[in-house]
Amino acid sequence: GNSVTQMEGPVTxxxxxxxxxxxxxxxxxxxxxxWYVQYPGEGLQLLLKxxxxxxxxxxxxxxxxxxxxxxSFHLEKGSVQVSDSAVYFCALSYRQGAQKLVFGQGTRLTIxx
Amino acid sequence: SAVISQKPSRDICQRGTSLxxxxxxxxxxxxMFWYRQQPGQSLTLIATANQGSExxxxxxxxxxxxxxxxxxxxxxxxxxxxxxxxxxxIYLCSVETSLRVxxxxxxxxxxxxxxxxx
Numbered sequence: 238g239n240s241v242t243q244m245e246g247p248v249t250x251x252x253x254x255x256x257x258x259x260x261x262x263x264x265x266x267x268x269x270x271x272w273y274v275q276y277p278g279e280g281l282q283l284l285l286k287x288x289x290x291x292x293x294x295x296x297x298x299x300x301x302x303x304x305x306x307x308x309s310f311h312l313e314k315g316s317v318q319v320s321d322s323a324v325y326f327c328a329l330s331y332r333q334g335a336q337k338l339v340f341g342q343g344t345r346l347t348i349x350x
Numbered sequence: 351s352a353v354i355s356q357k358p359s360r361d362i363c364q365r366g367t368s369l370x371x372x373x374x375x376x377x378x379x380x381x382m383f384w385y386r387q388q389p390g391q392s393l394t395l396i397a398t399a400n401q402g403s404e405x406x407x408x409x410x411x412x413x414x415x416x417x418x419x420x421x422x423x424x425x426x427x428x429x430x431x432x433x434x435x436x437x438x439x440i441y442l443c444s445v446e447t448s449l450r451v452x453x454x455x456x457x458x459x460x461x462x463x464x465x466x467x468x
Contacts, residue, residue, distance in 0.1 A: 275458075279395070279441065280354075281459040326392065328456075334406060335381050336446060340392040340459060 241281045243327050243341035251349050251350050253329055258312040258344050260301075260327035261302045268329035270294075270310040271338070284312075284325070319348045352377055352447050354460035360465045363433055370429045371463045373443035378423035379444040383457065384416070388439045399426040399443075433467045440464050 244259040262270065272284040272294070285294030290305035299314045310327060327341040353376040358381040365371050373382065397405040397418055405418035419427040429430065430437050440462040 261365040282443075283456060283458070284457070296378075323429075335383070335398045337383075337398075338393075338396055340394075342392045 238333050239268065239329060239339045241327050241329055241339055241341035244341045245323075245344070247347060249346040249347045249349065252319055253316045254348075256312070256314040256321075256346070257316045258325055258346070259328075260310045260312065260341060262310065262327075262329050264308075264329055264331060265267050265333065268331050270289050270301070271328040271330065272298060272299070272301055272310070273326040275326065275343075276298050278322065281326070312330075317346075317348050319350050322346055334349075352458050354443065354445060354458060356364060356441075356443060356460040356463050358463060360463065360464040360466075362468060364468055365434055367433055368429055368431045369433065369465060370427050371441050371465075373426045373428070375424045375445050376431075378446070379445040379447050381443055382420060382426045383444045383446075384418060384426070384428045385442045385444060385459075386439045387442060387462070390430075393442065396428070399428075430465065433465075435467045436467050438465060439468045 240263045242261050269288045271286045273281050274284045275281050277309035285296040287294040293302045301310050301312045324343045324345045326343045328338045330336050330338050355374045357372045362378040365415040367392045384396040385393045387393045396411045399405050399418050399420040417429045432468050442462045444459045
């Protein structure tokens, strides 16, 4: 089956620290991989995506590389800001009729000034 | 992308009642979906809302409990029937907007409806 496992939170860092949130997946076939972000009081937003092995998705200073050999899609940012405080969800998509998303459990990130 | 609105944004309901949640998109979309996010949990797909036909439900979800309508390409409703406290969750609709293959796996989410059942 298809599943996503994320690094457990919550994660608390100081401003300008380096961030890694681990994500591994299990899938049949070749899924696309995503990171979504949910800022406090807001809806879910697509942060970045990668559609095939070795693709790197990037946005707002965040990056993640689709690693087929380790079935991973870890999220990284070199220098976090207070405004990055949010819940981050790793997800994969697979096609069963429609294109469907499977989410990880989410990681709550808090950045202190 | 698409602008998605949901109504109501939140509600507090009594056990045994039903609530209908509306999802409106500002443009015609190919696919619409409904998800549930239980407190402190991740998102789980409830069903795919099909325009002009019955919704397609995921394992563990049934039409009697979560009837869905999609009368046109911009609107869908999800009803949570005969509610119990275990139905307290955030319910989100999402849409897939593009027919282009490279973008077909992008989904955009509404702001969610926070439901509390007493």
